[in-house]
Amino acid sequence: MRHLLNTLFVTSEDIYLSLDGENVLANRKNEVVARYPLHILSGIITFSYAGASPALMGACARHGIALSFCTPRGRFLARVSGENNGNVLLRRRQYRIADDPQQSCRIARSMIFGKIYNAHWSIRRTLRDHGLRVNEEELSSAAQQLKDLLPAVMEQTELDALRGWEGVAAAAYFGVFPQMILGDRRVFSFAGRNRRPPLDPVNALLSFAYSLLSYDCAAALESVGMDAYVGFLHRDRPGRSSLALDLMEELRPCVADRFVLTLINNRICKAGDFLVQESGAVLLTEDARREVLSRWQERKKETITHPYLGEKIPWGLVPYLQALLLSRYIRGDMEEYPPFLWK
Numbered sequence: 001m002r003h004l005l006n007t008l009f010v011t012s013e014d015i016y017l018s019l020d021g022e023n024v025l026a027n028r029k030n031e032v033v034a035r036y037p038l039h040i041l042s043g044i045i046t047f048s049y050a051g052a053s054p055a056l057m058g059a060c061a062r063h064g065i066a067l068s069f070c071t072p073r074g075r076f077l078a079r080v081s082g083e084n085n086g087n088v089l090l091r092r093r094q095y096r097i098a099d100d101p102q103q104s105c106r107i108a109r110s111m112i113f114g115k116i117y118n119a120h121w122s123i124r125r126t127l128r129d130h131g132l133r134v135n136e137e138e139l140s141s142a143a144q145q146l147k148d149l150l151p152a153v154m155e156q157t158e159l160d161a162l163r164g165w166e167g168v169a170a171a172a173y174f175g176v177f178p179q180m181i182l183g184d185r186r187v188f189s190f191a192g193r194n195r196r197p198p199l200d201p202v203n204a205l206l207s208f209a210y211s212l213l214s215y216d217c218a219a220a221l222e223s224v225g226m227d228a229y230v231g232f233l234h235r236d237r238p239g240r241s242s243l244a245l246d247l248m249e250e251l252r253p254c255v256a257d258r259f260v261l262t263l264i265n266n267r268i269c270k271a272g273d274f275l276v277q278e279s280g281a282v283l284l285t286e287d288a289r290r291e292v293l294s295r296w297q298e299r300k301k302e303t304i305t306h307p308y309l310g311e312k313i314p315w316g317l318v319p320y321l322q323a324l325l326l327s328r329y330i331r332g333d334m335e336e337y338p339p340f341l342w343k
Contacts, residue, residue, distance in 0.1 A: 002317070004309060005324045008036055009317055010046035013072045017044070017052035019059050041065050045223050045320060047072050068223035073297060074316060076219035087225040093330050094243075098230050105159050107246075107329070107337050108233035112166050113153050114250030114339025119173040120146040121343050122253045126180045126261075134179045142176040159233065173253070183264040187271045197281030201274045204282045205263060208289070209256035210248070212296050213319075217251070218244035220319035224327045247322060254342035255315065259299055268295065308338045 002009045008024065010017065016027045024044065026034040038059060043066040046052065052067065057080045060067040066087070067080040081087055097103045123143040126134060149169050156162040170193070178190045181202065190202040198204040218228040218241045231242025233249070248256075263269045273288035284292065300316030309321065322340055329337040 006042040016050040019056040104232035118253040220323035
């Protein structure tokens with residue numbers, strides 16, 4: 001359990017939440033293991049199947065404390081809130097910003113700044129860990145190119161121009177992505193990003209990891225009361241969780257891409273884990289998907305120090321904290337949205 005940004009995160013699967021006076025009790029096997037005063041909380045997000053007592057749900061509703069339920073894997077289930085809840089005001093503000101290209105760009109450029117910054121450090125991480133096995137000059141040049149793009153990104157006031165700079169950064173980053181692949185390059189050759197469908201094993205893994213990350217980001221946004229389908233960089237499209245795609249931009253290089261590189265470079269995934277269809281599409285086998293999902297869940301349990309909060313947290317909580325920071329910016333509680341900057 002962690003108390004961050006006035007939100008209680010319950011990450012243990014066997015914790016049952018109950019009420020004692022004006023306090024939240026965390027119970028494990030009928031034993032109280034933690035106690036938190038209600039008045040210090042603005043929200044509770046629980047990843048436990050054990051659930052919460054009706055008395056606590058009622059108290060949270062009365063006090064305006066949003067109580068969100070997610071599965072241990074992070075899928076959003078439900079949110080309990082009272083009548084006088086700021087959720088509608090938050091969403092109305094979100095919709096107004098989404099309808100204003102300049103305000104949308106202000107948020108989107110922070111997210112793209114984070115994406116390019118993290119891509120730069122992903123390359124630097126490979127140079128640090130495997131400098132003798134890679135083309136140091138090529139990787140260093142790409143990392144510097146990405147770093148040089150950062151000031152231009154923060155000057156953008158139009159979404160189309162911002163997307164143009166994002167495209168330049170993506171070309172530089174994926175241009176050296178094959179250098180970061182140290183596994184069997186006969187199986188895991190990479191000539192560029194392709195999707196719908198992926199046409200090689202690397203793109204199959206990237207697409208699957210991006211899907212998992214987008215689900216986590218959508219759950220995080222719903223848990224804090226935002227509409228995951230109304231974005232700022234990605235515009236409205238039926239059935240597309242555009243804001244989740246926005247939020248995951250800054251997390252792609254440090255979460256999904258590094259995860260895929262680990263699967264390949266540590267030889268967790270092999271040639272037999274992929275199926276090639278008649279159309280040319282390359283897909284993971286059922287067993288491989290289960291293994292990748294298991295590894296994804298294990299990865300989310302690893303800890304990192306959040307660069308903005310300075311607190312040690314599991315990787316799995318990063319989307320939820322970024323969603324909370326985004327909601328605070330939209331409410332007007334912060335002057336800028338701070339993207340997740342990994343190093």
